[in-house]
Amino acid sequence: MITHKDKEVTEKKIEMEGADKVLMRILIGMEEGSNDIIMRYFTIKPGGHTPRHIHSHPHIVKGMAGRGVIIDGEGKENELTEQMSAFVEPDEEHQFKNPSDEDFSFLCIIPNPDK
Amino acid sequence: MITHKDKEVTEKKIEMEGADKVLMRILIGMEEGSNDIIMRYFTIKPGGHTPRHIHSHPHIVKGMAGRGVIIDGEGKENELTEQMSAFVEPDEEHQFKNPSDEDFSFLCIIPNPDK
Numbered sequence: 612m613i614t615h616k617d618k619e620v621t622e623k624k625i626e627m628e629g630a631d632k633v634l635m636r637i638l639i640g641m642e643e644g645s646n647d648i649i650m651r652y653f654t655i656k657p658g659g660h661t662p663r664h665i666h667s668h669p670h671i672v673k674g675m676a677g678r679g680v681i682i683d684g685e686g687k688e689n690e691l692t693e694q695m696s697a698f699v700e701p702d703e704e705h706q707f708k709n710p711s712d713e714d715f716s717f718l719c720i721i722p723n724p725d726k
Numbered sequence: 727m728i729t730h731k732d733k734e735v736t737e738k739k740i741e742m743e744g745a746d747k748v749l750m751r752i753l754i755g756m757e758e759g760s761n762d763i764i765m766r767y768f769t770i771k772p773g774g775h776t777p778r779h780i781h782s783h784p785h786i787v788k789g790m791a792g793r794g795v796i797i798d799g800e801g802k803e804n805e806l807t808e809q810m811s812a813f814v815e816p817d818e819e820h821q822f823k824n825p826s827d828e829d830f831s832f833l834c835i836i837p838n839p840d841k
Contacts, residue, residue, distance in 0.1 A: 612799065612813065612818060613813045617811055639812070644813055648786050650788065671754045695730060720763060
């Protein structure tokens, strides 16, 4: 078993094209021995966003702090707060945005794409 | 895409032998279309605990509120707070306990055992 403080995990800026003001920590992943499921903690700064993109794996999402939106495959904005959770289907185009003036944080859990 | 308020998901008491004062919501699971990964939100009331048990799937864990412990395969107590995350290995005996006087809540994410 591994337990650790989330703050002890290195936070990295996402440099992917189309991403702006997005930070990520891999809370539990292959380094912790989890080969099948990866739990990432994202923070999007005010005005920031992830790329609008599509891939074959789903996202299991839990709002953690602040208030943001997930844009779904039809372009509709869906609110996400720390009181909420979400599921992004495989092969559904999507994007996370933070239109607020406070940090927006959420967990985004995926099957290991490298396996 | 599905988004919902966590409170709108039915909370059920865990009736498993060895469980005491444990409540669970399936935040994202097969009902939401997630066939591979299940995200459950557990609350253990003060003095409560899950069974000490063992199974072949891992647990990806995120502390959400309060303060509890996870007992690992060697019987050691590992603190878990909302600032922390944890990984319980496949086939590792484990138990969650709440020795505090406030509710202890955490996410426990698993590969779908019914698949």
